[in-house]
Amino acid sequence: xxxxxxxxPLPETRFLHAGRRVYKFKIRYGHFSSxxxxxxxxxxxxxxxxxxxxxxxxxDDLRPFSTDHFTIFPYxxxxxxxxxxxxxxxxxxxxPYPYICTxxxxxxxxxxxxxxxxxx
Numbered sequence: 001x002x003x004x005x006x007x008x009p010l011p012e013t014r015f016l017h018a019g020r021r022v023y024k025f026k027i028r029y030g031h032f033s034s035x036x037x038x039x040x041x042x043x044x045x046x047x048x049x050x051x052x053x054x055x056x057x058x059x060d061d062l063r064p065f066s067t068d069h070f071t072i073f074p075y076x077x078x079x080x081x082x083x084x085x086x087x088x089x090x091x092x093x094x095x096p097y098p099y100i101c102t103x104x105x106x107x108x109x110x111x112x113x114x115x116x117x118x119x120x
Contacts, residue, residue: 003049015087018056022087022096024079025052030106044069048105055101066108073104 006012009029016023027048047067054065055074062074076099087094 003045003052006045006048016052017087017089017094020092020094022085022094023056024097024100026100026102028102028104030104051103055103059097059099059101069108071106071108073106075102075104076100077102 003014006027011026011028014025014027016025047069051065051067051070051072055062055072059076062076064071064073066072079096079098079100082096082098085096087096
């Protein structure tokens with residue numbers, strides 16, 4: 001599931017589909033002492049992709065978790081206008097998940113003082 005580059009530190013919303021479901025993800029970033037360059041941090045991007053997989057696999061029991069670079073706080077909130085949304089992929093109608101998945105990312109505290117170029 002390769003994703004387009006992340007817009008860190010700008011908040012962003014993405015629609016992802018897995019199987020016949022469509023998920024709305026809001027990605028929010030905490031305070032970073034310096035802005036990570038995700039385009040040059042291949043491992044960090046892979047961590048975010050894996051974090052999305054973890055969230056999708058644990059929707060019934062979301063808890064904060066950490067990767068090498070981030071602490072991730074996942075939340076679900078009701079998707080108010082989901083009944084008005086229609087999605088289709090290659091002539092297959094997709095079903096929207098009724099909740100918005102919000103990922104709040106904080107840089108791991110032990111990485112806060114390390115320059116971005118030295119983080120990998």
